[in-house]
Amino acid sequence: MQSSRRDFLKLAGVSALGLSAGTLGFLGEGAQAADALPNATNFAKPITAKRWAMVIDTAKFDDALIAKVIDSCHTAHNVPTIPGKQEIKWIWTEEFHGTFTSERPVHLADAQEHRKYLLLCNHCENPPCVRVCPTKATFKNKEGLVIMDYHRCIGCRYCMAGCPYGARSFNFQDPEKFVKNMNLLYPHRTRGVVEKCTFCVEKLAQGLMPNCVQASGGAMVFGDLQDPNSPVRKILKEKFAIRRNPSAGTEPGVFYIL
Amino acid sequence: MIEKALKGSPRYFGALMVFLAIMGIGGGFYLVQLNQGLMITGLSRDVSWGFYIAQFTYMVGVAASAVMLVLPYYFHHYKAYSKMIIMGEFLAIAAVIMCLGFIVIDIGQPQRMLNVLINSTPGSVLFWDMVVLNGYLILNAVIGWTSLMAYWKRVSPPTWVKPLVYTSIIWAFSIHTVTAFLYAGLPGRHYWLTAILAARFLSSAFCSGPSILLLLMLLAKKLTKFDPGNEAIKSLSTTITYAMCVNVFFFLLEVFTAFYSNMPGHMDPILFLFSGFEGHTYMTPFMWTAAALGLTSLFLLIPPKWRENRDILVPALIMLVIGTWIDKGMGLIAAGFTPNPFEKVTEYLPTGPELMIALMIYAVGGFVLTILWKIALEVRAEVEGEPGK
Ligand code: SF4
Ligand code: SF4
Numbered sequence: 104m105q106s107s108r109r110d111f112l113k114l115a116g117v118s119a120l121g122l123s124a125g126t127l128g129f130l131g132e133g134a135q136a137a138d139a140l141p142n143a144t145n146f147a148k149p150i151t152a153k154r155w156a157m158v159i160d161t162a163k164f165d166d167a168l169i170a171k172v173i174d175s176c177h178t179a180h181n182v183p184t185i186p187g188k189q190e191i192k193w194i195w196t197e198e199f200h201g202t203f204t205s206e207r208p209v210h211l212a213d214a215q216e217h218r219k220y221l222l223l224c225n226h227c228e229n230p231p232c233v234r235v236c237p238t239k240a241t242f243k244n245k246e247g248l249v250i251m252d253y254h255r256c257i258g259c260r261y262c263m264a265g266c267p268y269g270a271r272s273f274n275f276q277d278p279e280k281f282v283k284n285m286n287l288l289y290p291h292r293t294r295g296v297v298e299k300c301t302f303c304v305e306k307l308a309q310g311l312m313p314n315c316v317q318a319s320g321g322a323m324v325f326g327d328l329q330d331p332n333s334p335v336r337k338i339l340k341e342k343f344a345i346r347r348n349p350s351a352g353t354e355p356g357v358f359y360i361l
Numbered sequence: 362m363i364e365k366a367l368k369g370s371p372r373y374f375g376a377l378m379v380f381l382a383i384m385g386i387g388g389g390f391y392l393v394q395l396n397q398g399l400m401i402t403g404l405s406r407d408v409s410w411g412f413y414i415a416q417f418t419y420m421v422g423v424a425a426s427a428v429m430l431v432l433p434y435y436f437h438h439y440k441a442y443s444k445m446i447i448m449g450e451f452l453a454i455a456a457v458i459m460c461l462g463f464i465v466i467d468i469g470q471p472q473r474m475l476n477v478l479i480n481s482t483p484g485s486v487l488f489w490d491m492v493v494l495n496g497y498l499i500l501n502a503v504i505g506w507t508s509l510m511a512y513w514k515r516v517s518p519p520t521w522v523k524p525l526v527y528t529s530i531i532w533a534f535s536i537h538t539v540t541a542f543l544y545a546g547l548p549g550r551h552y553w554l555t556a557i558l559a560a561r562f563l564s565s566a567f568c569s570g571p572s573i574l575l576l577l578m579l580l581a582k583k584l585t586k587f588d589p590g591n592e593a594i595k596s597l598s599t600t601i602t603y604a605m606c607v608n609v610f611f612f613l614l615e616v617f618t619a620f621y622s623n624m625p626g627h628m629d630p631i632l633f634l635f636s637g638f639e640g641h642t643y644m645t646p647f648m649w650t651a652a653a654l655g656l657t658s659l660f661l662l663i664p665p666k667w668r669e670n671r672d673i674l675v676p677a678l679i680m681l682v683i684g685t686w687i688d689k690g691m692g693l694i695a696a697g698f699t700p701n702p703f704e705k706v707t708e709y710l711p712t713g714p715e716l717m718i719a720l721m722i723y724a725v726g727g728f729v730l731t732i733l734w735k736i737a738l739e740v741r742a743e744v745e746g747e748p749g750k
Contacts, residue, residue, distance in 0.1 A: 187405075188405035188406060188407065188707055189400055189404070189405055189406060190406055191406075192406075197703055200704060201703035201704060201705065202703075204702065204703065204704045207625065231547060231548055231549075234484055234485070235485050235486065235487065235547070236482065236485060237476075237477045237480075237482050237485040237487040237488045237491075238473075238476040238477060238479075238480045238482065239480045239482050240476075240480075255473070255476055255480060256469075256470065256473075257468050257469070257470045257471075257473045257474060257476050257477065258399075258468045258469020258470045258473075259464075259467070259468050259469075259487060260409040260410060260469070261485070261487050261543075263406075263409035264409060264410060264544075264547055264550065264697070264698075265547050265548075266549075266702075267547075267548045267549025267550075267702055268549075268702055269406070269407065269701055269702035269703060272406055273399070273404075273406065273409060273469065274398065274469070275398050275399045275400040275402075275404070276397060276398040276399075276400035277398065293470075294397075294398035294400075294469065295398055295399070295468075295469025295470040296469060296470060297469075348549065348702075351548035351549050352548060353548065
C-alpha cells in the first residue's frame with residue numbers, strides 16, 4: 104500500500120510531462136486519482152509575476168472564513184495536525200500583539216484588538232532563511248517565491264533561527280500518521296526536514312491562484328507587486344496596509360489592511 | 362608511537378571502558394532518535410536549537426582556547442609552556458571532534474550531511490563553520506602529532522610546522538568568531554544580535570577552555586608522574602583570571618546597552634534569563650547560579666596569593682567552568698529564542714534522551730582525549746627517563 108502510493112507519486116511527475124492520465128490505470132490505487140491528475144495541458148498556461156505578493160484584508164475575516172482558508176491550505180498540502188509545541192503549520196492565526204510585535208500598541212481599537220490575523224510565510228524580498236541555508240534547500244525563485252527542495256534539506260534548522268516571523272516548521276517526527284486524508288496529488292514530507300508555505304507555487308504553475316486566496320472569497324488578494332495594474336497594487340493604492348516587523352529589513356511580501 | 366595507546370595500566374583501560382560504556386548507552390538513545398526523529402528532544406517549533414547546539418558552541422570555545430598556550434609559546438617563546446603545549450593541542454583535537462559530533466546528532470537528516478559540501482553555499486555561515494572546524498582539526502592533528510613525533514625522536518620539529526603553527530593561531534580565533542557569526546547575523550534574535558557576540562564568545566572561551574585544560578592537567582599530575590611546572594600553572598591561571606574579568610565586563614556592556622536604551626527587544630531576553638518573562642522563570646535559578654559561581658570564582662582568582670594556592674585554585678576553576686557552561690551551554694540558546702517572534706515564551710529544557718545523546722558525544726571526547734594524552738605522557742616519560750640524551 105505504502106510503496107505503491109510512493110511509486111504513484113513518482114509517476115505523477117511523469118504524467119505531468121505529457122503522459123495522458125488514462126495510461127496510469129495499471130497502477131491500481133493510483134487509477135482512482137488518475138482522473139484528477141494534472142497533465143501537460145494544465146501546465147501549459149502558468150501565471151507569472153516579477154514579484155508575487157499578497158494583501159490580507161483582515162476585517163473581512165471571521166472564524167468560519169479563517170477555518171476555511173487554513174483548511175484549504177493544510178489539506179491540499181498534507182500539512183499534519185500535530186498537537187503541542189512540535190506542531191507544523193503553514194498558515195495560522197495570532198492576535199494583534201503576536202502578529203505586529205514591533206507596534207506594541209496601548210489602548211488598541213476594539214475592532215483590531217479582537218481580530219485574528221492570518222500568518223504565513225511572507226516570501227520576503229531579502230529572506231534571511233535563504234541567506235543562512237547551507238544547502239540551498241531554501242531558495243528564492245525569480246518570481247520572488249521563497250520555496251524549498253525538501254530532498255536537499257539536512258534539517259539543520261538554521262533557517263528557523265533566521266526567520267524573524269516564525270514562519271517555518273520542522274518535521275520532528277514522521278508526519279504521515281497525522282495527515283487525515285492524504286492528498287495523493289501532493290507529496291508529504293519525511294521527518295527531519297523543514298517546511299513552510301510556498302505561496303502555492305504548484306498552483307501558479309497551473310495558472311491557478313493559491314488555495315487560500317481561492318478559499319478566501321476576495322478577502323485575500325494576490326498578484327504582482329511590480330505591476331501597477333495588478334490587484335495587489337490597486338488595493339494598496341486605496342487602502343493603508345502594514346507589514347509585520349519591517350525593521351528586520353526583509354521586505355515581507357504579505358500586506359495587512361487593518 | 363601509536364602503540365603506546367595499546368599498553369597501559371588497568372586504570373587507563375578502566376577509564377576507556379567507562380567511556381565506551383557511556384557511548385554505548387548514549388548510542389542506544391541515538392538509535393531511537395534516528396528511528397523516531399528529533400521528537401524525542403525538548404525542542405519545538407519556537408526553540409528549534411537546544412542543548413546539542415549549545416554544547417557545540419561551548420566546545421568550540423574549548424577548542425579555540427588552545428591558542429592561549431600556543432600563542433605565548435610560539436610567538437613569545439615562552440618556554441614554561443613547553444610541557445603543556447601538546448596537551449593543549451590534543452585537548453583541542455578532542456574538543457573539535459566533539460563539536461562535529463554535536464552537529465551530527467543535531468541535524469534531522471544526518472545521511473544528507475554532505476549536501477553542505479555538494480551544494481556548498483558561501484553565503485551561509487554554517488558552511489564556513491564547517492570549513493574552519495575541519496581545518497582546525499587537521500591543523501592541530503598535524504602540528505600536534507609531528508611535534509610529538511619529533512620530540513620522541515629527539516630532533517627538532519621540521520621547519521614546515523612553523524607556518525602551520527602561525528596559521529593555527531589565527532585559525533583558533535576564526536573558529537569561535539565564525540561560530541559567533543552563526544548567531545550574530547540573524548534579524549529578530551535580539552539576544553544574539555550584538556556586535557560584541559564574537560568578542561564575548563572569545564573571552565568566555567579563553568577563560569573556560571584553559572580552566573578545563575588546567576583542571577585536567579592537575580588531574581594528570583595526580584595520577585601520573587607528569588608535572589606541568591609551577592610557573593606554567595601560575596601563568597595559565599593568570600590568563601584565565603584576565604579572560605574571566607573581560608568576560609564579565611563584556612556581559613555588563615550588554616546589560617548597560619539593553620537597559621539604558623530601555624528598548625524592549627533588547628531587555629526582554631535578559632529579563633527572561635534573570636527574572637523571568639511573563640511568568641516563565643525556569644531559567645532564572647540556572648542563571649543566578651551561573652552569576653554567583655562566576656563572581657565567586659573571580660573573587661577567589663584575583664588575589665595572586667589565593668590563585669597560587671591549589672586548594673583555592675581548583676574549586677575556583679571548577680566554579681568558573683560551571684558558571685560559563687550555564688551561560689553558554691544553556692542561557693545563550695534559550696534567550697536567543699525567547700521571547701519568540703510572537704513575543705511569547707515556549708519553554709525548553711532538554712529531555713533525558715537528549716542529555717544521554719549529548720553525554721555520548723562527551724564520552725567520545727573523553728575517549729579520544731584519554732588516548733591522546735596517554736601517548737603524549739608516555740612519550741614524555743620515555744624521553745625524560747633517559748638522562749644524558
Ligand atoms: S517569512 Fe521567514 S520563512 Fe518566509 S521568506 Fe521571510 S524569512 Fe523566509
Ligand atoms: S533546515 Fe533545511 S532548509 Fe533550513 S537551513 Fe537547514 S538545510 Fe536549509
